[in-house]
Amino acid sequence: MTQRRHRPVAVLAAALLAAAALPAQALAQTGGATPNAAPTAAVAPKAAAPTPLLAQPIPTATATASGITISSSPGVMLSKTAAVTGTAPTAMGSVEVDQLNAASGAWDKVTTAKIGPGGGFRAHWKPTALGGQQLRVVPAGSGATSADASAPQVNVTVYRAAGASWYGPTGKKTGMTACGVRLTSTTIGVAHKALPCGTQVQLFFGGRTVTVPVIDRGPFITGRAFDLTKATFAALDDPSDGVITLGSLPLTDQPRMIEKTNPLTI
Numbered sequence: 001m002t003q004r005r006h007r008p009v010a011v012l013a014a015a016l017l018a019a020a021a022l023p024a025q026a027l028a029q030t031g032g033a034t035p036n037a038a039p040t041a042a043v044a045p046k047a048a049a050p051t052p053l054l055a056q057p058i059p060t061a062t063a064t065a066s067g068i069t070i071s072s073s074p075g076v077m078l079s080k081t082a083a084v085t086g087t088a089p090t091a092m093g094s095v096e097v098d099q100l101n102a103a104s105g106a107w108d109k110v111t112t113a114k115i116g117p118g119g120g121f122r123a124h125w126k127p128t129a130l131g132g133q134q135l136r137v138v139p140a141g142s143g144a145t146s147a148d149a150s151a152p153q154v155n156v157t158v159y160r161a162a163g164a165s166w167y168g169p170t171g172k173k174t175g176m177t178a179c180g181v182r183l184t185s186t187t188i189g190v191a192h193k194a195l196p197c198g199t200q201v202q203l204f205f206g207g208r209t210v211t212v213p214v215i216d217r218g219p220f221i222t223g224r225a226f227d228l229t230k231a232t233f234a235a236l237d238d239p240s241d242g243v244i245t246l247g248s249l250p251l252t253d254q255p256r257m258i259e260k261t262n263p264l265t266i
Contacts, residue, residue: 055203055208055209055210055235055236055237056208056209056210057207057208058074058075058204058207058208058209059074060072060073060074061073061074061154061155061156062154063152063153063154064152065150065151065152065153066150066151066152067088067089068086068087068088068089068095068137068138068151068152069086069087069088069152070084070085070086070097070135070136070137070152070153070154071084071085071086071154072084072085072135072154072156073156073207074155074156074157074207075156075157075158075159075204075207075209075247076127076156076157076158076159077127077158077159077160077161077247078127078128078129078130078158078159078160078161079126079127079128080126080127080161081124081125081126082124082125082126082127082156083122083123083124084097084111084113084122084123084124084125084135084137085120085121085122085123086120086121086137086152087119087120087121088115088119088121088137088139089115089119090115090116090117090119092115092139092140093114093115093140094112094113094114094115094121094139094140095112095113095115095121095123095137095138095139095140096109096111096112096137096138096139096140096141096142097109097110097111097112097113097123097125097135097136097137098110098135098136098137098138099125099133099134099135100133100134100135100136107136110125110135111123111124111125112140127156127158129158130158130159130160130249131157131158131249132155132156132157132158133155133156133157133158134153134154134155134156135153135154135155135156136151136152136153136154137151137152138151157202157204157249158249159202159204159246159247159248159249160247160248160249161245161246161247161248162225162226162245162246162247162248163223163224163225163226163243163244163245164190164203164224164225164226164227164228164243164244164245164246164248165219165221165224165226165227165228165242165243165244166227166228166229166230166232166233167191167218167219167227167228167229167230168183168185168229168230169183169184169185177189177191177215177216177217178191178197178216178217179197179198179214179215179216179217179258180197180258181215181216181258183215183216183229185230185231186231187215187229187230187231188212188213188229188231188232188235189212189213189214189215189216189229189232190203190212190213190214190215190216190226190227190228190229190232191214191215191216191217191218191219191226191227191228192214192216192217192218192225192226192227193217193218193219193220195214195250196214196256197213197214197215197256197258198213198214198215198256198257198258199213199214199250199251199252199256200212200213200250200251200254200255200256200257201213201214201226201248201249201250201251202248202249202250202251203226203228203232203236203246203247203248203249204246204247204248204249205236205244205246205247206236206237208236208237210232210235210236211251212232213256213257213258215229215258223243224243225248226246226248
């Protein structure tokens with residue numbers, strides 16, 4: 001059975017993570033996911049697993065305290081320059097952007113920025129760790145390293161930039177993925193070459209985020225880290241038809257949404 005890519009639908013597709021009742025042959029993926037996979041054992045959703053979220057818009061992270069306002073995109077990319085903007089009294093001269101060190105509990109300076117004549121500032125930093133990070137802004141040279149309730153603080157999530165394509169079944173036909181999930185036009189999930197089946201992955205694109213499970217293997221094309229199902233691609237509300245770059249964050253500390261029962265085939 002073969003499948004080909006199609007232009008994503010304009011509406012969000014409903015999540016479908018139906019478990020297979022019997023082993024079946026995986027579909028050949030033109031986008032790279034699981035070509036001619038051998039029959040695999042049936043799987044069932046984990047009882048306590050959370051339901052995948054449809055893509056939700058995330059507002060700009062903003063906080064105000066002590067006359068200082070700080071703003072940042074809620075999602076930034078690992079090792080890519082990110083901006084922190086805001087306003088502060090011009091008498092301060094410049095501000096310092098600090099990042100909370102989760103290990104020590106101290107605030108580490110990441111950059112400084114001069115305050116313009118109108119009170120605005122724009123600072124740049126490069127995230128060095130994935131996941132949730134906390135930033136604050138204080139007057140430059142204040143030397144504050146401990147918690148300070150008077151400083152405005154925002155939370156941002158750091159993602160890894162990843163190339164992604166999408167794939168789906170041909171017409172009304174369905175098939176089984178390498179993780180034992182029935183693949184239809186409404187199945188929510190992604191294909192990845194190495195992450196265990198069922199691993200939750202948070203995707204960030206265009207100010208929207210969605211958390212979906214790994215349900216297949218692939219893509220086997222250079223430069224692509226994920227193959228999104230048709231419904232997942234549509235949930236991100238992307239109008240393009242092809243490869244996109246999005247933010248990805250495997251939530252390896254969260255319960256797997258499905259369990260693979262045959263370790264020899266994953």
